[in-house]
Amino acid sequence: xxxxxxxxxxxxxxxxxxxxxxxxxxxxxxxxxxxxxxxxxxxxxxxxxxxxxxxxxxxxxxxxxxxxxxxxxxxxxxxxxxxxxxxxxxxxxxxxxxxxxxxxxxxxxxxxxxxxxxxxxxxxxxxxxxxxxxxxxxxxxxxxxxxxxxxxxxxxxxxxxxxxxxxxxxxxxxxxxxxxxxxxxxxxxxxxxxxxxxxxxxxxxxxxxxxxxxxxxxxxxxxxxxxxxxxxxxxxxxxxxxxxxxxxxxxxxxxxxxxxxxxxxxxxxxxxxxxxxxxxxxxxxxxxxxxxxxxxxxxxxxxxxxxxxxxxxxxxxxxxxxxxxxxxxxxxxxxxxxxxxxxxxxxxxxxxxxxxxxxxxxx
Amino acid sequence: xxxxxxxxxxxxxxxxxxxxxxxxxxxxxxxxxxxxxxxxxxxxxxxxxxxxxxxxxxxxxxxxxxxxxxxxxxxxxxxxxxxxxxxxxxxxxxxxxxxxxxxxxxxxxxxxxxxxxxxxxxxxxxxxxxxxxxxxxxxxxxxxxxxxxxxxxxxxxxxxxxxxxxxxxxxxxxxxxxxxxxxxxxxxxxxxxxxxxxxxxxxxxxxxxxxxxxxxxxxxxxxxxxxxxxxxxxxxxxxxxxxxxxxxxxxxxxxxxxxxxxxxxxxxxxxxxxxxxxxxxxxxxxxxxxxxxxxxxxxxxxxxxxxxxxxxxxxxxxxxxxxxxxxxxxxxxxxxxxxxxxxxxxxxxxxxxxxxxxxxxxxxxxxxxxxxxxxxxxxxxxxxxxxxxxxxxxxxxxxxxxxxxxxxxxxxxxxxxxxxxxxxxxxxxxxxxxxxxxxxxxxxxxxxxxxxxxxxxxxxxxxxxxxxxxxxxxxxxxxxxxxxxxxxxxxxxxxxxxxx
Numbered sequence: 050x051x052x053x054x055x056x057x058x059x060x061x062x063x064x065x066x067x068x069x070x071x072x073x074x075x076x077x078x079x080x081x082x083x084x085x086x087x088x089x090x091x092x093x094x095x096x097x098x099x100x101x102x103x104x105x106x107x108x109x110x111x112x113x114x115x116x117x118x119x120x121x122x123x124x125x126x127x128x129x130x131x132x133x134x135x136x137x138x139x140x141x142x143x144x145x146x147x148x149x150x151x152x153x154x155x156x157x158x159x160x161x162x163x164x165x166x167x168x169x170x171x172x173x174x175x176x177x178x179x180x181x182x183x184x185x186x187x188x189x190x191x192x193x194x195x196x197x198x199x200x201x202x203x204x205x206x207x208x209x210x211x212x213x214x215x216x217x218x219x220x221x222x223x224x225x226x227x228x229x230x231x232x233x234x235x236x237x238x239x240x241x242x243x244x245x246x247x248x249x250x251x252x253x254x255x256x257x258x259x260x261x262x263x264x265x266x267x268x269x270x271x272x273x274x275x276x277x278x279x280x281x282x283x284x285x286x287x288x289x290x291x292x293x294x295x296x297x298x299x300x301x302x303x304x305x306x307x308x309x310x311x312x313x314x315x316x317x318x319x320x321x322x323x324x325x326x327x328x329x330x331x332x333x334x335x336x337x338x339x340x341x342x343x344x345x346x347x348x349x350x351x352x353x354x355x356x357x358x359x360x361x362x363x364x365x366x367x368x369x370x371x372x373x374x375x376x377x378x379x380x381x382x383x384x385x386x387x388x389x390x391x392x393x394x395x396x397x398x399x400x401x402x403x404x405x406x407x408x409x410x411x412x
Numbered sequence: 413x414x415x416x417x418x419x420x421x422x423x424x425x426x427x428x429x430x431x432x433x434x435x436x437x438x439x440x441x442x443x444x445x446x447x448x449x450x451x452x453x454x455x456x457x458x459x460x461x462x463x464x465x466x467x468x469x470x471x472x473x474x475x476x477x478x479x480x481x482x483x484x485x486x487x488x489x490x491x492x493x494x495x496x497x498x499x500x501x502x503x504x505x506x507x508x509x510x511x512x513x514x515x516x517x518x519x520x521x522x523x524x525x526x527x528x529x530x531x532x533x534x535x536x537x538x539x540x541x542x543x544x545x546x547x548x549x550x551x552x553x554x555x556x557x558x559x560x561x562x563x564x565x566x567x568x569x570x571x572x573x574x575x576x577x578x579x580x581x582x583x584x585x586x587x588x589x590x591x592x593x594x595x596x597x598x599x600x601x602x603x604x605x606x607x608x609x610x611x612x613x614x615x616x617x618x619x620x621x622x623x624x625x626x627x628x629x630x631x632x633x634x635x636x637x638x639x640x641x642x643x644x645x646x647x648x649x650x651x652x653x654x655x656x657x658x659x660x661x662x663x664x665x666x667x668x669x670x671x672x673x674x675x676x677x678x679x680x681x682x683x684x685x686x687x688x689x690x691x692x693x694x695x696x697x698x699x700x701x702x703x704x705x706x707x708x709x710x711x712x713x714x715x716x717x718x719x720x721x722x723x724x725x726x727x728x729x730x731x732x733x734x735x736x737x738x739x740x741x742x743x744x745x746x747x748x749x750x751x752x753x754x755x756x757x758x759x760x761x762x763x764x765x766x767x768x769x770x771x772x773x774x775x776x777x778x779x780x781x782x783x784x785x786x787x788x789x790x791x792x793x794x795x796x797x798x799x800x801x802x803x804x805x806x807x808x809x810x811x812x813x814x815x816x817x818x819x820x821x822x823x824x825x826x827x828x829x830x831x832x833x834x835x836x837x838x839x840x841x842x843x844x845x846x847x848x849x850x851x852x853x854x855x856x857x858x859x860x861x862x863x864x865x866x867x868x869x870x871x872x873x874x875x876x877x878x879x880x881x882x883x884x885x886x887x888x889x890x891x892x893x894x895x896x897x898x899x900x901x902x903x904x905x906x907x908x909x910x911x912x
Contacts, residue, residue, distance in 0.1 A: 330570070
C-alpha cells in the first residue's frame with residue numbers, strides 16, 4: 050500500500066481553536082476537551098494539535114519537532130542539522146504509552162539557530178534559511194519529517210483519535226496562549242504520522258477541514274517558488290501559499306484571505322472603485338492561489354489566529370468570544386463545552402476572514 | 413487517346429422521383445458540378461464535386477445526396493488510393509500538392525485519450541444553475557512581486573491585460589483567406605460575447621474598426637495592412653511567427669483574390685499575389701523577436717499586450733521559454749491539426765506536433781523555470797468542443813483559440829477546398845455572389861450560440877469537479893486521467909493513468 054505523499058488522500062475533519070488575547074497561558078487540555086466532542090468527525094486515522102507560547106525559555110530558537118522512521122533517518126537528519134544549525138538543545142519529546150496509539154516513530158525535538166557563517170553565505174534571512182532547510186529535509190532525507198519548525202510554538206500529531214493523541218503527547222504539561230486542534234477522517238489509511246494535521250512551516254500552522262478542488266493548480270503554482278508538496282495534502286499547500294503570500298510577498302493576512310478565498314467577480318463588480326481596483330489586481334495577479342471547493346481552516350501564527358471559510362461556505366465554522374478569549378470550532382458543541390456563556394457568537398461568512406491577535410501586538 | 417487517370421472522388425446521387433427540376437443546385441454550385449444539358453436535362457459532373465454539401469442543404473425537396481465513390485484500386489497496405497492518386501496528380505501537374513483546413517490524417521487525438529474528474533462524496537459538486545460559476549479570464553503578464561507605496565498600500569501598477577468573459581477566442585483568419593461577411597460575423601459575436609476575435613494577417617477592414625475593443629490585430633511576415641492606426645485599433649497585437657497547419661512556411665494568397673477592397677486593406681496592388689515570407693526577414697533569432705516585441709510596445713505606448721503566435725514544433729518548450737523571456741505578454745501555440753486557407757499538403761500532414769503534447773510540455777517547462785506567470789498561454793489547433801477546452805485548461809492553458817469550430821458554426825462543411833476560392837458557403841471566398849450567401853447577422857447569432865453553449869458546458873464540467881472558478885482549473889492536471897496511453901505519453905502530458 051502506498052504511503053501518504055505517494056498518493057493523494059482526501060479527508061473530512063473536525064477543527065477547533067482557542068485563543069487568549071491577553072496572552073493568558075493555559076494547558077493543552079482545553080483543546081483536547083473541545084476536539085473530543087467532535088469524536089465522530091474523525092475516524093482514528095489522524096489527530097493533532099498546535100500550541101503557541103509553549104517554549105518561553107527557548108523563544109529565540111527555532112523549535113524543530115521531527116518524526117523519524119528509524120535510526121538511520123535520525124542519523125542522516127542530525128548530520129544535516131549540524132551542518133546548518135547550532136543545536137542548542139535536543140531531547141525526545143515526552144510521550145505516554147497508551148493502548149490506542151501504536152507503532153510510534155522516533156519523536157525528537159531540537160532547539161536550533163542557523164549557523165551564523167552559513168546564514169551569511171546564503172544571503173537569506175533566518176526564516177527563509179530555515180524554511181529551505183525544512184523543505185530540503187522533508188523532500189530529501191528518507192524517513193525524516195520535520196512537522197514543526199517555528200519559534201515558541203510546536204505541533205504534536207499522530208495516527209489516532211485526537212483526544213488520544215493529546216494524551217499521548219502529555220499536552221497537559223504544556224501551557225500556551227493559543228491552541229488549535231484537528232481530528233482527521235481520511236478516506237484511506239495514510240500509513241504514517243506525517244500526514245496528520247496541523248501542517249506547519251515556521252510559525253504558521255494550519256488545521257483544515259475540507260477537500261479543495263483547486264489542489265493541483267495551487268500545488269503547481271507553489272512548486273514554482275521552491276516549495277515541495279511532499280505530502281500531497283490540501284493543508285500542506287495552503288500553508289505554503291500563506292507562507293508565500295504573507296511572509297514573502299509581505300501581504301497582510303486579511304489580504305491573503307482575499308486571495309485564497311477571493312470574492313466573486315459579481316461581488317467585486319459592485320465594490321467601490323478603489324477597493325474594486327485592488328481586489329481585481331490581487332485576483333488577476335494571484336489567480337493560481339485561489340482555492341475552490343470546501344474548506345474551513347484555522348491558521349495559527351506568532352501572536353494570532355485566523356479562521357477562514359471557502360467562498361461558498363461549504364464547511365461549518367463558528368466563533369464565540371468571552372472576555373479576552375476566542376473559541377472557534379467546526380461545531381457549536383465544541384466551543385460550548387468550554388464556555389457556557391458567550392459574549393458573542395458569530396458564523397464567519399464564506400471568504401471573510403476572522404482574525405484575532407494578541408493585545409500586546411495590536412498596540 | 414487521352415487517358416484519364418482520375419476517378420471522381422464523390423458521386424452526386426439525385427433522386428429523380430423527388431427532383432422538381434428547379435435548377436437551384438446549378439446556381440448554387442460554384443464548382444460547376446451540377447449542369448443542364450442542351451436538351452434541358454439535369455446532369456452532374458462528379459469530378460468537380462468537393463463534397464461541400466451546399467446542394468444537399470439548399471435542395472428544397474432533399475433530392476440530392478453525395479456519396480463517396482467506391483471505385484477501388486487493388487488492395488495494398490503500402491500504396492493506398494490516396495498515395496496513388498496523389499502521384500498521378502503530381503505526375504500530371506509537376507506541382508506542389510495543395511490542400512486546406514487541418515490534416516485529416518489518422519494521428520492520435522490526445523483530447524480523446526484524457527478523461528475528466530468529478531466530485532463524489534468527499535466534496536460537493538456545484539450546480540451552475542444555482543451557484544455562481546466563474547469563467548472570467550485575464551490574459552497577460554502577472555506582477556511577480558508586489559510593491560508597496562510609502563503608506564504601505566499595494567502599488568496597483570497594471571500591466572496590459574486582455575479580459576475575456578469565457579476562455580475562448582476566435583483565432584486568426586485573414587481578410588482575403590475568408591470573406592468580409594465572415595469577419596463581420598466573428599467581430600460581432602466577439603463583441604456580444606465579451607471575447608476577442610483575431611483579424612489575421614490581412615489588415616483590418618475599415619468597416620470593422622469600431623469592433624476594436626474585441627479585436628486582436630496581427631503583424632505577420634508580410635506586414636500586410638500594418639500602419640499606425642491599425643496598431644492602435646485592437647486590444648492586443650499578435651506577432652505571427654508560425655501557423656500549426658504549415659510550420660516553417662509563409663502564406664500565399666493568389667492574385668485572383670486580391671480585389672479592390674482587399675488590396676486597400678492589405679495595402680498591396682490589386683491582382684498581385686500576396687506572399688508572406690516563411691520567416692520574418694527582420695527576425696532571424698530570438699533577440700530579433702525581442703526587438704519587434706518592444707518596437708510594437710513602443711509604438712502603442714506599452715498599453716497593449718503583445719501576443720507571439722508560434723506553431724507547435726519539436727523543441728517548442730525551449731522556444732516558448734525563450735519567447736517568455738523576450739517581453740511577450742501572451743504566447744499562442746498552434747497545433748498541427750489547426751486549420752489553414754491553403755497549405756502544401758505534405759507540410760500540413762507531416763510537420764509539427766499535436767497541441768496537447770506541446771501545451772503540456774510548455775506549461776511544465778515554464779513552471780520548472782519559475783516563469784509561468786510572466787506569460788499567458790493560449791492554445792489552438794483542433795479544439796472541437798467544450799470538453800477539449802476543459803482539458804486544455806486543466807493541462808495548463810489560460811485560454812483557447814478556435815478557428816475551424818467557428819467556421820463550422822458559420823456553415824463550413826470541411827470540404828478542405830478553401831484554396832480554390834469557390835467556397836459555396838460564402839466563407840473562404842471573395843466572389844461577391846458567394847460572399848453574400850453568408851449573412852453576417854445570422855452568422856453572428858450562430859457563433860454566439862456556439863460559444864455560449866460551450867461556456868455553459870464548461871461550467872457544468874467545472875461544477876462537477878467542485879470548481880467554481882476557471883483559474884482553479886488552470887494547470888489542475890489531477891483533474892485529468894489518461895486512457896490508452898503509454899507511460900511516456902503520460903509523463904509528457906503530466907497526468908496519471910485512469911484508475912490510478
